[in-house]
Amino acid sequence: MKRSGIADLPLHYGHVPKWLAERMSKLGLAITEAIIADYGKEEYLRRLSDPFWFQSLGCVLGMDWHSSGITTSVLGALKRAINPLSKELGIYICGGKGKFSRNTPQELFIYGEKNGLNAPELVRSSKLVAKVDNTAIQDGYQLYLHSFIVSNTGDWTVVQQGMHDANSSARRYHWYSKDFKSFTENPHAGICGINQGLILNMTALESEPAKASVMNMSLENPNRILSEISYLTMPKHHDVKAKDIDLKRLGAMLWLAHEKQPKDFDELLLLEGLGPRTLQSLALVSEVIYGTPTRFQDPARFSFAHGGKDGHPFPVPTKVYDETIDVLNKAITQSKLGNSEKKSAIQSLSKLAFKFEKDFQPNNNFEQLLQKERDESWKYGGKTVFGDAKPPVKNQQLSLFDN
Incomplete structure (x- = not known):
């Protein structure tokens, strides 16, 4: 068992409108299918255990980029989309927010028995993980969300979140069942580690030291434990600022999507006909699917x-x-039928953007870029929780880049 990281987030309240929730489930499922098809279930679970990747997934799904609401909404969207297809995908999501978290043991027993897994041990792992984050680490955060994502081979990831009322913040904890040696040997490692093989069988005699170490963790100094965990800390400000983004990465991707045309690249011929704005979104979705942890x-x-x-x-x-x-779903469907050309073209978007980053020099028009996106939002059916986007009083023609 491996604690893979923590994310600190401003505490936000609110709801996800139906028009967004439905799209989040559809795109979340398409991304899940693509990752599992190309990399397997273990890789999908590993990514969910990465606080940075998880936050990036929430952003690409259209949630508030920095808030605590990403955790609840993303896991809810994935659960609605994945569980009906759990037999095909080999992944099942248990638990959730509040009262739904208390359903985790029952859901694990049902799924475990259907797939020949050690259900009592999965339930025990779920309870231990929650106990460590809620009790053994005295950091002032009380858990209110616990999601246990399990595969039909018994591997799992836990994503759970706690609330700190005093400073209006939330803390998200990520666990991963792979890459485990011992609770006493660097248990709170980074996001990516050397694969140590299958998850340890906690009922086996060889696992007794690991079981004992769970209890030993409660005696550890919380400051030492927390210092060894990979952190993602999101700011409290709502607006996206230039300092929040690697402008070279963003600039190279936008330049590819807006300034160059697909006909300029053999790899993108199958995507010809898509507008630059859709290519921009596809390039970022492509990176969520195919990008490396860094x-x-x-x-x-x-x-x-x-x-x-x-x-x-x-x-x-x-x-x-x-x-x-639509484009991603069609690419996945064709790939299942043996035609992976369009899926490869989508993959090439992130590869090409990465290729051009080396020599790309962004200019300083970040605020102009934001204003352009806002001014043109109404053209693309722009929506927020406050209503539909309206055309600006005066359209301005802005250049994205000097390159």
């Missing part, structure tokens, strides 16, 4: 795929969102 250190960048429901960095472009879902 690509998710600035999650705010992924909000430039589909904006945010609070209007930051811009309203959610529902027409672009729908086209992104």
Whole structure:
């Protein structure tokens, strides 16, 4: 068992409108299918255990880029989409927020028995993980969300979140069952580690030291424990600022999507006909699916795929969102039938953006870029929780880049 990281987030309240919730489930499922098809269930669970990747996923799905609401909404969207297809995907999501978290043991027993897993041990792991984060680490956060994502081979990831009323913040904890040696040997490692093989059988005699170490953790100094965990800390400000984003990465991707045309690249010929705004979203979705862990250190960048429901960095472009879902779903369907050309073309978007980053020099027009996205949002069916985006009083023609 491996504690893979923590994310600190401003505590936000609110709801996810139906028009966004439905799209989040559709795109979340498409991304899940693509990752599992290309990399397998273990890789999908590993990514969910990465605080930076998880936040980036929430951003590309159109949630508020920095808030605690990403955790609840993303896990809820994935659970609605994945569980009905759990037999095909080999992944099942248990638990959730509040009263739904208390359903985790029952859900694990049902899924475990159907798939020949050691259900009591899975339930025990779920309870131990919650106990460690809620009790053994005295950090002032009380858990209110516990999601246990399990595969049909018994591997799992836990994503749970606690609330700190005193400072209006939330803390998200990520656990991963792979890459485990011992609770006493660097138990709170980073996001990516050397694969140590299958999850340990906690009922086996060889696992007795690991069981004892769970109890030993409660005696550890919390400051030492917390200092060894990989952290993601999101700011309290709602607006996306230039300092929140790697502008070189964002600039190279936008330049590819807006300034160059697909006909300029053999790899993108199958995507010809898509507008530059959809290519922009697809490039960021492509990176969520195919990018390496180091690509998710600035999650705010992924909000430039589909904006945010609070209007930051811009309203959610529902027409672009729908086209992104449609293109990705068609690529996945064709790939299942043996034709992977379009899926490869989508993959090449993130590869090409990465290729051009080396020599790319962004200019200093970040605020102009934001304003352009907001001014044009109405063209793409822009929506927020406050209503539909309206045309600006005066349209301005702005250049994205000097390159």
